[in-house]
Amino acid sequence: MPSLKDLKNRIESVKSTRKITKAMQMVAAAKLRRAQEAAEQSRPYTERFNAVMANLAASVGGSDSAPKLLSGTGSDKVQLLIVMTSERGLCGGFNSNIAKLAKTHAAKLQAEGKEVKILTVGKKGRDQLKRDFGSLSVGHVDLTEVKRVGYADAQGIAKDVLARFDGGEFDVATIFYAKFVNVVSQIPTAQQIIPAKFEAAEGDEASTLFDYEPDEEAILADLLPRGVATQIFSALLENGASEQGARMSAMDNATRNAGEMIDKLTIEFNRSRQAVITNELIEIISGAEAL
């Protein structure tokens, strides 16, 4: 049976934990709003970009001269997995879910006899993948210093990936990130970025005949690398929003649990105090009776 003083200390410490988790939840909520805004802002660009790319890809795609970024290298022997996670923990299952998806994917590819290479973005994913797939890691992008993800960060990652592609280091690249649905649900997603895949545009839209300046192939060659950066950027933004959402709900849970714990401890504290008082009374009364 813990003493009264122990219980009191315990309650105090859980109370301060609750304060911290509550504060973290509020910070995450504010950050989530900003992250969602950023994702919202980038949407028009991504949508238009993909529409144009789908148009272009449809008209050039079939020819032999199509760029490698679109048609692929003709093999899928070496696979690059770009695993994007957060730099900080305490956000529920967010990082584990992405890492788990990447792990199953990697294991499946290995079982098929393909070579797997892993590029990690974000410290947490690297730590989780280190144990099983540490030897497959080809690089890590550190975004610890980045407060707000900008397009330049995505460009940096894209540049690195494209340089590896041009160097013939891999054939297929897939990014792993969590798609933001709402605060309680983030879906870990795998998306192939090289060779590029675009959703086909709706039938009537494709009927517009555009003049291309310079020619279609030159435009495509110019835009495909940008497409990689754009996709990485939107994945980073989605991830940012998902991370904050996951943290918010994790911290909300933690705050609630702390509250429950405080209630339980308070009842225990009151009971023991009452027991002590009753004990003292019995002693006094029986002492008086003995006289």
Next chain:
Amino acid sequence: MADTVQFDLVSPERRLASAQVTAVQIPGADGDMTAMAGHAPTITTLRPGVLSAEGPDGTTDYVVTGGFAEISAEGISVLAERAIPKADMTKADHDAMVKEAEEALANAKEAFANEPGPVDDAAKLLADMVAVGDHISV
């Protein structure tokens, strides 16, 4: 009054402009072009330069680098990798851009020692960047 056309200027980070305009001057990769209502549908890539949108309430200029413009019956959308209103452009921003282009040129020279293509492209990019400096009054 002249016909107007819907004009959107978006960068990956935000939407800079969405308005009705009478004409847009676009720094295309193969030369400047002015798009007005009823222009033939065109897609062109951009070179670094100044884009000016002429609206009913005056002209707005933006400094854009890379990206592309899509001119269609519905309107003109410019997707620029980076776009800054000309009024907000500072000397420091421009210097940073020029420096970036210089580095790209140096890298291209190193990586493609025997191929003139990429080096020329990088050199052109740098020249365009420097030319942007003449347009902005900083």
